[in-house]
Amino acid sequence: MAEPLDDYIDAVSKALALPVEEAWRPAVRANLEVSLRLARLVDEFALPDETEPAPIFTA
Amino acid sequence: MTAKPEMNAADIANAVAGGQLSALAATEAALARIKQHDGILNSFTDVTAERARAKARAIDADIAAGRKVGPLAGVPFAVKNLFDVAGLATRAGSKINRDLAPAKRDATLIERMEAAGAVLVGALNMGEYAYDFTGENIHDGPSRNPHDTTRMSGGSSGGSGSAVGGALVPIALGSDTNGSIRVPSSFCGIFGLKPTYGRLSRARSFPFVASLDHLGPFARSVTDLALAYDVMQGPDAEDGACTTRGVEPVTPLLAESISGLRVAIAGGHFQKNVFPEAVEAVSRVAKALGATQVVDIPEASRARAAAYVITTTEGASLHLDRLRKRPNDFDPAVRDRLIAGAMVPATLVDRAQKFRRWYRAQLAEIFRSVDVLLAPATPCTAPKLGQVNFNLDGVELPVRANIGIHTQPISFIGLPVVAVPVPLEPLPIGVQIICAPWREGIALRVAHALEKMGVVAAPAPRGL
Numbered sequence A: 001m002a003e004p005l006d007d008y009i010d011a012v013s014k015a016l017a018l019p020v021e022e023a024w025r026p027a028v029r030a031n032l033e034v035s036l037r038l039a040r041l042v043d044e045f046a047l048p049d050e051t052e053p054a055p056i057f058t059a
Numbered sequence B: 001m002t003a004k005p006e007m008n009a010a011d012i013a014n015a016v017a018g019g020q021l022s023a024l025a026a027t028e029a030a031l032a033r034i035k036q037h038d039g040i041l042n043s044f045t046d047v048t049a050e051r052a053r054a055k056a057r058a059i060d061a062d063i064a065a066g067r068k069v070g071p072l073a074g075v076p077f078a079v080k081n082l083f084d085v086a087g088l089a090t091r092a093g094s095k096i097n098r099d100l101a102p103a104k105r106d107a108t109l110i111e112r113m114e115a116a117g118a119v120l121v122g123a124l125n126m127g128e129y130a131y132d133f134t135g136e137n138i139h140d141g142p143s144r145n146p147h148d149t150t151r152m153s154g155g156s157s158g159g160s161g162s163a164v165g166g167a168l169v170p171i172a173l174g175s176d177t178n179g180s181i182r183v184p185s186s187f188c189g190i191f192g193l194k195p196t197y198g199r200l201s202r203a204r205s206f207p208f209v210a211s212l213d214h215l216g217p218f219a220r221s222v223t224d225l226a227l228a229y230d231v232m233q234g235p236d237a238e239d240g241a242c243t244t245r246g247v248e249p250v251t252p253l254l255a256e257s258i259s260g261l262r263v264a265i266a267g268g269h270f271q272k273n274v275f276p277e278a279v280e281a282v283s284r285v286a287k288a289l290g291a292t293q294v295v296d297i298p299e300a301s302r303a304r305a306a307a308y309v310i311t312t313t314e315g316a317s318l319h320l321d322r323l324r325k326r327p328n329d330f331d332p333a334v335r336d337r338l339i340a341g342a343m344v345p346a347t348l349v350d351r352a353q354k355f356r357r358w359y360r361a362q363l364a365e366i367f368r369s370v371d372v373l374l375a376p377a378t379p380c381t382a383p384k385l386g387q388v389n390f391n392l393d394g395v396e397l398p399v400r401a402n403i404g405i406h407t408q409p410i411s412f413i414g415l416p417v418v419a420v421p422v423p424l425e426p427l428p429i430g431v432q433i434i435c436a437p438w439r440e441g442i443a444l445r446v447a448h449a450l451e452k453m454g455v456v457a458a459p460a461p462r463g464l
Helices: A006-015 A022-043 B009-017 B023-041 B049-064 B108-115 B158-165 B182-188 B222-232 B276-289 B300-325 B332-342 B346-366 B440-453
Strands: B044-047 B076-080 B119-124 B148-152 B171-176 B191-194 B214-219 B263-266 B372-376 B389-392 B395-398 B417-422 B429-434
Touching (some): B009 B049, B023 B158, B044 B158, B076 B158, B108 B119, B158 B182, B158 B214, B171 B191, B171 B222, B191 B440, B222 B417, B263 B276, B276 B429, B300 B332, B429 B440
Parallel strands (some): B076 B119, B263 B372
Antiparallel strands (some): B191 B214, B417 B429
């Protein structure tokens, strides 16, 4: 049975021209699950609309 | 006079400047020690012996001619192999970068160290492309812990920790994106300084995560750490994130009293997921400083999560073309993490960067009533090489993912930290002395006071 993220991995792989060999897929999927879980944790936190990003950080 | 392994940088520089020890003798002693012990430690990937001897002879000639020499005259040092060293390909722990043309010019920080009289003796092992907390490297083999060579040095600046912990050199330079100076400092039992984001130039070093990358020194004493830090400070137009603030020397302030400083223990996230040795280390430092107040750092776990997201996506962006063209030349574990990072939606990365602003404001508020925060540098002492899991309160957790849980929420907003070694038996472990931005001087003064009290110290290497 296909894993829920597999279609997504295939689509992004194609969009980015970034090959993912079958042998790497389980590890890529596992890492992506962790990244998305942590990203969701950040996403859940409500921020004021005015909050600016810090792409180049100034201490 | 001969150079002994226990001589710190300040001792060597004083002896060289005073004519009791030649820079060449100090350099030869370091080269001999590298030859004797690095077969086991595997901390060096390049030894620049001839360059070092030429530099040392030039310093000795200056002294013979009565010319003034710098505060690090004759002090051997080495750098993580992501620093450009003229004549070497900057491999950054990778196989792929070995195909790069040799660097034409040294990294800014090497130039500044050498301008102060220090002598570069080589480049140091590291985790591939700095995406690592273990010090293991699939291409070069692991750098090993000098107190037990079956254990990790910590990473990603593993060779830097191993070389200074093993007293091969008194000072090394490394980088810290999420903990890569503080983790090896902790495991190898040495002092490490991750300065404020933007404080030290990153020019001509191989990047990892532009929003989070810092460079800094490792040493066996606070005085040495401060000496190296002071000579490396200063603006540099070649690093867009480098501050335009003037140099703020800390060495003259080290001995100032720390009474009156408000020291607190970081609570919440920083008191969870820790082994007893990390609790003991923080407790010893807190007791010595008379710190009893525990301050909760709001949303530190979320800060760690945001740092993780920014790291994996910016890292993926940096390496995207190499992932397309040479995927089989990466360490597979690094490759698979980076490919996954390339697939995280941009909206979530933007939110992680926005969260950074919010979190920085919370810490700024805390630093209105506190000068210093104490936290573990690592949750445990050095794990065994190759160890995959550890058992914490009956729960099996992956080692790699959890080594940096206490360092990531701090570098996420660029706060300056001195990692100080608590010499527990059988293995040392570090504590983070954390301050507000640009307050490295306070962190170093506190570290210096702890060193004078005998609470923190770099133990002699037990595994050599």
